[in-house]
Amino acid sequence: MADFIQTKTKGDEYEIVPAKEYPKSYKKTTEVAQKEQEDNARPKIKNKLPDVSKYDTIFIGSPIWWSEYPMVVRTFLDGVNLNNKNVVPFTTHEGSGLGNTTETLKKQYTRAKVLKGFSVSGSDAADARSDVNSWLNGLGY
Ligand SMILES: Cc1cc2nc3c(=O)[nH]c(=O)nc-3n(C[C@H](O)[C@H](O)[C@H](O)COP(=O)(O)O)c2cc1C
Known part of the structure:
Protein backbone atom coordinates (compact mmCIF):
# COMPACT_ATOMS: atom_id res chain seq x y z
CA MET A 1 0.00 0.00 0.00
CA ALA A 2 2.83 2.34 0.89
CA ASP A 3 4.39 1.77 -2.52
CA PHE A 4 1.07 2.47 -4.27
CA ILE A 5 0.73 5.71 -2.30
CA GLN A 6 4.32 6.65 -3.11
CA THR A 7 3.83 6.05 -6.84
CA LYS A 8 0.71 8.22 -6.93
CA THR A 9 1.85 11.04 -4.64
CA LYS A 10 5.55 11.00 -5.67
CA GLY A 11 6.40 11.38 -2.00
CA ASP A 12 9.38 10.06 -0.08
CA GLU A 13 9.01 6.75 1.67
CA TYR A 14 10.33 5.78 5.10
CA GLU A 15 9.97 2.33 6.64
CA ILE A 16 9.73 1.95 10.40
CA VAL A 17 12.00 -1.02 11.16
CA PRO A 18 11.73 -2.39 14.71
CA ALA A 19 15.15 -2.86 16.35
CA LYS A 20 14.05 -6.25 17.68
CA GLU A 21 12.49 -8.64 15.21
CA TYR A 22 9.11 -10.13 16.05
CA PRO A 23 8.83 -13.93 16.35
CA LYS A 24 8.42 -15.92 13.13
CA SER A 25 5.27 -17.46 14.57
CA TYR A 26 2.07 -15.42 14.05
CA LYS A 27 0.60 -16.56 17.37
CA LYS A 28 3.76 -15.66 19.32
CA THR A 29 3.80 -12.27 17.63
CA THR A 30 0.20 -11.66 18.72
CA GLU A 31 1.28 -12.40 22.30
CA VAL A 32 4.34 -10.13 22.20
CA ALA A 33 2.27 -7.37 20.60
CA GLN A 34 -0.52 -7.70 23.15
CA LYS A 35 1.96 -7.38 26.01
CA GLU A 36 3.55 -4.31 24.37
CA GLN A 37 0.12 -2.73 24.10
CA GLU A 38 -0.79 -3.56 27.71
CA ASP A 39 2.53 -2.06 28.85
CA ASN A 40 2.10 1.02 26.63
CA ALA A 41 5.60 0.12 25.42
CA ARG A 42 7.72 2.09 22.97
CA PRO A 43 9.81 -0.56 21.17
CA ASN A 83 1.43 19.20 14.43
CA ASN A 84 0.31 21.64 11.73
CA LYS A 85 0.58 18.92 9.09
CA ASN A 86 -1.92 16.78 7.23
CA VAL A 87 -1.71 13.26 8.60
CA VAL A 88 -3.33 10.29 6.88
CA PRO A 89 -3.72 6.80 8.35
CA PHE A 90 -3.74 3.66 6.24
CA THR A 91 -3.79 0.03 7.34
CA THR A 92 -4.01 -3.59 6.39
CA HIS A 93 -6.27 -5.67 8.63
CA GLU A 94 -8.40 -8.77 8.98
CA GLY A 95 -11.66 -7.12 9.98
CA SER A 96 -10.82 -4.08 12.12
CA GLY A 97 -10.40 -1.64 9.22
CA LEU A 98 -8.56 1.45 10.43
CA GLY A 99 -9.18 0.36 14.03
CA ASN A 100 -8.39 3.24 16.41
CA THR A 101 -5.61 4.71 14.28
CA THR A 102 -7.49 7.91 13.34
CA GLU A 103 -8.32 8.57 16.99
CA THR A 104 -4.74 7.82 18.06
CA LEU A 105 -3.39 10.41 15.62
CA LYS A 106 -5.99 13.02 16.63
CA LYS A 107 -5.34 12.47 20.31
CA GLN A 108 -1.56 12.82 20.04
CA TYR A 109 -1.51 15.61 17.47
CA THR A 110 -4.31 17.99 18.35
CA ARG A 111 -2.97 20.58 15.91
CA ALA A 112 -2.65 18.21 12.95
CA LYS A 113 -5.37 17.81 10.36
CA VAL A 114 -6.13 14.09 10.23
CA LEU A 115 -7.50 13.25 6.79
CA LYS A 116 -9.72 10.36 5.71
CA GLY A 117 -7.75 7.14 5.95
CA PHE A 118 -7.99 3.91 4.01
CA SER A 119 -7.74 0.25 4.91
CA VAL A 120 -7.64 -2.98 2.99
CA SER A 121 -7.56 -6.58 4.16
CA GLY A 122 -4.04 -8.04 4.16
CA SER A 123 -4.93 -10.64 1.55
CA ASP A 124 -6.26 -7.96 -0.84
CA ALA A 125 -3.42 -5.48 -0.36
CA ALA A 126 -1.34 -6.59 -3.35
CA ASP A 127 -4.32 -5.97 -5.67
CA ALA A 128 -5.44 -2.71 -4.09
CA ARG A 129 -3.68 -0.24 -6.40
CA SER A 130 -6.83 1.06 -8.08
CA ASP A 131 -8.73 1.33 -4.77
CA VAL A 132 -5.79 3.19 -3.26
CA ASN A 133 -5.70 5.53 -6.26
CA SER A 134 -9.47 6.24 -5.97
CA TRP A 135 -9.07 7.09 -2.30
CA LEU A 136 -6.13 9.39 -3.11
CA ASN A 137 -8.15 11.04 -5.86
CA GLY A 138 -10.75 11.81 -3.19
CA LEU A 139 -8.04 13.50 -1.13
CA GLY A 140 -7.12 15.66 -4.11
CA TYR A 141 -4.17 13.75 -5.56
C1 LIG B 1 -0.04 -9.02 16.65
C2 LIG B 1 -1.19 -9.03 15.68
C3 LIG B 1 -2.40 -8.49 16.06
C4 LIG B 1 -3.43 -8.38 15.12
N1 LIG B 1 -4.61 -7.77 15.50
C5 LIG B 1 -5.57 -7.57 14.57
C6 LIG B 1 -6.77 -6.87 14.91
O1 LIG B 1 -7.00 -6.44 16.05
N2 LIG B 1 -7.69 -6.67 13.93
C7 LIG B 1 -7.51 -7.11 12.65
O2 LIG B 1 -8.36 -6.87 11.81
N3 LIG B 1 -6.36 -7.77 12.31
C8 LIG B 1 -5.42 -8.01 13.23
N4 LIG B 1 -4.27 -8.68 12.88
C9 LIG B 1 -4.08 -9.10 11.49
C10 LIG B 1 -3.15 -8.16 10.74
O3 LIG B 1 -3.72 -6.88 10.63
C11 LIG B 1 -2.79 -8.75 9.39
O4 LIG B 1 -2.00 -9.88 9.61
C12 LIG B 1 -2.03 -7.75 8.55
O5 LIG B 1 -2.88 -6.70 8.15
C13 LIG B 1 -1.36 -8.33 7.30
O6 LIG B 1 -2.21 -9.12 6.61
P1 LIG B 1 -1.69 -10.55 6.10
O7 LIG B 1 -1.36 -11.31 7.36
O8 LIG B 1 -2.87 -11.14 5.34
O9 LIG B 1 -0.50 -10.24 5.26
C14 LIG B 1 -3.26 -8.87 13.81
C15 LIG B 1 -2.04 -9.46 13.46
C16 LIG B 1 -1.01 -9.56 14.37
C17 LIG B 1 0.31 -10.20 13.97
Missing part, protein backbone atom coordinates in the same frame (compact mmCIF):
# COMPACT_ATOMS: atom_id res chain seq x y z
CA LYS A 44 13.03 0.84 19.69
CA ILE A 45 13.29 1.69 15.99
CA LYS A 46 16.39 0.37 14.19
CA ASN A 47 16.76 3.04 11.52
CA LYS A 48 17.21 6.79 11.88
CA LEU A 49 14.01 8.81 12.12
CA PRO A 50 13.32 11.05 9.11
CA ASP A 51 13.32 14.84 9.28
CA VAL A 52 9.59 15.43 8.81
CA SER A 53 9.80 19.20 9.06
CA LYS A 54 9.92 19.64 5.27
CA TYR A 55 6.68 17.73 4.60
CA ASP A 56 3.12 19.07 4.60
CA THR A 57 1.43 15.69 4.49
CA ILE A 58 2.48 12.41 6.07
CA PHE A 59 0.80 9.05 5.48
CA ILE A 60 1.22 6.64 8.37
CA GLY A 61 0.51 3.01 7.60
CA SER A 62 0.92 -0.39 9.18
CA PRO A 63 -0.91 -3.62 9.76
CA ILE A 64 -3.55 -3.33 12.47
CA TRP A 65 -2.39 -5.04 15.65
CA TRP A 66 -5.00 -5.42 18.37
CA SER A 67 -7.17 -2.69 16.81
CA GLU A 68 -4.29 -0.21 16.87
CA TYR A 69 -1.03 0.79 15.28
CA PRO A 70 1.74 -1.56 16.49
CA MET A 71 3.44 0.14 19.45
CA VAL A 72 6.61 0.67 17.39
CA VAL A 73 4.55 3.11 15.31
CA ARG A 74 3.82 4.94 18.56
CA THR A 75 7.60 5.17 19.07
CA PHE A 76 7.73 6.86 15.66
CA LEU A 77 4.84 9.19 16.53
CA ASP A 78 6.60 10.22 19.75
CA GLY A 79 9.86 10.84 17.89
CA VAL A 80 8.54 13.24 15.25
CA ASN A 81 6.33 16.32 15.35
CA LEU A 82 3.25 16.14 13.15
Whole structure:
Protein backbone atom coordinates (compact mmCIF):
# COMPACT_ATOMS: atom_id res chain seq x y z
CA MET A 1 0.00 0.00 0.00
CA ALA A 2 2.83 2.34 0.89
CA ASP A 3 4.39 1.77 -2.52
CA PHE A 4 1.07 2.47 -4.27
CA ILE A 5 0.73 5.71 -2.30
CA GLN A 6 4.32 6.65 -3.11
CA THR A 7 3.83 6.05 -6.84
CA LYS A 8 0.71 8.22 -6.93
CA THR A 9 1.85 11.04 -4.64
CA LYS A 10 5.55 11.00 -5.67
CA GLY A 11 6.40 11.38 -2.00
CA ASP A 12 9.38 10.06 -0.08
CA GLU A 13 9.01 6.75 1.67
CA TYR A 14 10.33 5.78 5.10
CA GLU A 15 9.97 2.33 6.64
CA ILE A 16 9.73 1.95 10.40
CA VAL A 17 12.00 -1.02 11.16
CA PRO A 18 11.73 -2.39 14.71
CA ALA A 19 15.15 -2.86 16.35
CA LYS A 20 14.05 -6.25 17.68
CA GLU A 21 12.49 -8.64 15.21
CA TYR A 22 9.11 -10.13 16.05
CA PRO A 23 8.83 -13.93 16.35
CA LYS A 24 8.42 -15.92 13.13
CA SER A 25 5.27 -17.46 14.57
CA TYR A 26 2.07 -15.42 14.05
CA LYS A 27 0.60 -16.56 17.37
CA LYS A 28 3.76 -15.66 19.32
CA THR A 29 3.80 -12.27 17.63
CA THR A 30 0.20 -11.66 18.72
CA GLU A 31 1.28 -12.40 22.30
CA VAL A 32 4.34 -10.13 22.20
CA ALA A 33 2.27 -7.37 20.60
CA GLN A 34 -0.52 -7.70 23.15
CA LYS A 35 1.96 -7.38 26.01
CA GLU A 36 3.55 -4.31 24.37
CA GLN A 37 0.12 -2.73 24.10
CA GLU A 38 -0.79 -3.56 27.71
CA ASP A 39 2.53 -2.06 28.85
CA ASN A 40 2.10 1.02 26.63
CA ALA A 41 5.60 0.12 25.42
CA ARG A 42 7.72 2.09 22.97
CA PRO A 43 9.81 -0.56 21.17
CA LYS A 44 13.03 0.84 19.69
CA ILE A 45 13.29 1.69 15.99
CA LYS A 46 16.39 0.37 14.19
CA ASN A 47 16.76 3.04 11.52
CA LYS A 48 17.21 6.79 11.88
CA LEU A 49 14.01 8.81 12.12
CA PRO A 50 13.32 11.05 9.11
CA ASP A 51 13.32 14.84 9.28
CA VAL A 52 9.59 15.43 8.81
CA SER A 53 9.80 19.20 9.06
CA LYS A 54 9.92 19.64 5.27
CA TYR A 55 6.68 17.73 4.60
CA ASP A 56 3.12 19.07 4.60
CA THR A 57 1.43 15.69 4.49
CA ILE A 58 2.48 12.41 6.07
CA PHE A 59 0.80 9.05 5.48
CA ILE A 60 1.22 6.64 8.37
CA GLY A 61 0.51 3.01 7.60
CA SER A 62 0.92 -0.39 9.18
CA PRO A 63 -0.91 -3.62 9.76
CA ILE A 64 -3.55 -3.33 12.47
CA TRP A 65 -2.39 -5.04 15.65
CA TRP A 66 -5.00 -5.42 18.37
CA SER A 67 -7.17 -2.69 16.81
CA GLU A 68 -4.29 -0.21 16.87
CA TYR A 69 -1.03 0.79 15.28
CA PRO A 70 1.74 -1.56 16.49
CA MET A 71 3.44 0.14 19.45
CA VAL A 72 6.61 0.67 17.39
CA VAL A 73 4.55 3.11 15.31
CA ARG A 74 3.82 4.94 18.56
CA THR A 75 7.60 5.17 19.07
CA PHE A 76 7.73 6.86 15.66
CA LEU A 77 4.84 9.19 16.53
CA ASP A 78 6.60 10.22 19.75
CA GLY A 79 9.86 10.84 17.89
CA VAL A 80 8.54 13.24 15.25
CA ASN A 81 6.33 16.32 15.35
CA LEU A 82 3.25 16.14 13.15
CA ASN A 83 1.43 19.20 14.43
CA ASN A 84 0.31 21.64 11.73
CA LYS A 85 0.58 18.92 9.09
CA ASN A 86 -1.92 16.78 7.23
CA VAL A 87 -1.71 13.26 8.60
CA VAL A 88 -3.33 10.29 6.88
CA PRO A 89 -3.72 6.80 8.35
CA PHE A 90 -3.74 3.66 6.24
CA THR A 91 -3.79 0.03 7.34
CA THR A 92 -4.01 -3.59 6.39
CA HIS A 93 -6.27 -5.67 8.63
CA GLU A 94 -8.40 -8.77 8.98
CA GLY A 95 -11.66 -7.12 9.98
CA SER A 96 -10.82 -4.08 12.12
CA GLY A 97 -10.40 -1.64 9.22
CA LEU A 98 -8.56 1.45 10.43
CA GLY A 99 -9.18 0.36 14.03
CA ASN A 100 -8.39 3.24 16.41
CA THR A 101 -5.61 4.71 14.28
CA THR A 102 -7.49 7.91 13.34
CA GLU A 103 -8.32 8.57 16.99
CA THR A 104 -4.74 7.82 18.06
CA LEU A 105 -3.39 10.41 15.62
CA LYS A 106 -5.99 13.02 16.63
CA LYS A 107 -5.34 12.47 20.31
CA GLN A 108 -1.56 12.82 20.04
CA TYR A 109 -1.51 15.61 17.47
CA THR A 110 -4.31 17.99 18.35
CA ARG A 111 -2.97 20.58 15.91
CA ALA A 112 -2.65 18.21 12.95
CA LYS A 113 -5.37 17.81 10.36
CA VAL A 114 -6.13 14.09 10.23
CA LEU A 115 -7.50 13.25 6.79
CA LYS A 116 -9.72 10.36 5.71
CA GLY A 117 -7.75 7.14 5.95
CA PHE A 118 -7.99 3.91 4.01
CA SER A 119 -7.74 0.25 4.91
CA VAL A 120 -7.64 -2.98 2.99
CA SER A 121 -7.56 -6.58 4.16
CA GLY A 122 -4.04 -8.04 4.16
CA SER A 123 -4.93 -10.64 1.55
CA ASP A 124 -6.26 -7.96 -0.84
CA ALA A 125 -3.42 -5.48 -0.36
CA ALA A 126 -1.34 -6.59 -3.35
CA ASP A 127 -4.32 -5.97 -5.67
CA ALA A 128 -5.44 -2.71 -4.09
CA ARG A 129 -3.68 -0.24 -6.40
CA SER A 130 -6.83 1.06 -8.08
CA ASP A 131 -8.73 1.33 -4.77
CA VAL A 132 -5.79 3.19 -3.26
CA ASN A 133 -5.70 5.53 -6.26
CA SER A 134 -9.47 6.24 -5.97
CA TRP A 135 -9.07 7.09 -2.30
CA LEU A 136 -6.13 9.39 -3.11
CA ASN A 137 -8.15 11.04 -5.86
CA GLY A 138 -10.75 11.81 -3.19
CA LEU A 139 -8.04 13.50 -1.13
CA GLY A 140 -7.12 15.66 -4.11
CA TYR A 141 -4.17 13.75 -5.56
C1 LIG B 1 -0.04 -9.02 16.65
C2 LIG B 1 -1.19 -9.03 15.68
C3 LIG B 1 -2.40 -8.49 16.06
C4 LIG B 1 -3.43 -8.38 15.12
N1 LIG B 1 -4.61 -7.77 15.50
C5 LIG B 1 -5.57 -7.57 14.57
C6 LIG B 1 -6.77 -6.87 14.91
O1 LIG B 1 -7.00 -6.44 16.05
N2 LIG B 1 -7.69 -6.67 13.93
C7 LIG B 1 -7.51 -7.11 12.65
O2 LIG B 1 -8.36 -6.87 11.81
N3 LIG B 1 -6.36 -7.77 12.31
C8 LIG B 1 -5.42 -8.01 13.23
N4 LIG B 1 -4.27 -8.68 12.88
C9 LIG B 1 -4.08 -9.10 11.49
C10 LIG B 1 -3.15 -8.16 10.74
O3 LIG B 1 -3.72 -6.88 10.63
C11 LIG B 1 -2.79 -8.75 9.39
O4 LIG B 1 -2.00 -9.88 9.61
C12 LIG B 1 -2.03 -7.75 8.55
O5 LIG B 1 -2.88 -6.70 8.15
C13 LIG B 1 -1.36 -8.33 7.30
O6 LIG B 1 -2.21 -9.12 6.61
P1 LIG B 1 -1.69 -10.55 6.10
O7 LIG B 1 -1.36 -11.31 7.36
O8 LIG B 1 -2.87 -11.14 5.34
O9 LIG B 1 -0.50 -10.24 5.26
C14 LIG B 1 -3.26 -8.87 13.81
C15 LIG B 1 -2.04 -9.46 13.46
C16 LIG B 1 -1.01 -9.56 14.37
C17 LIG B 1 0.31 -10.20 13.97
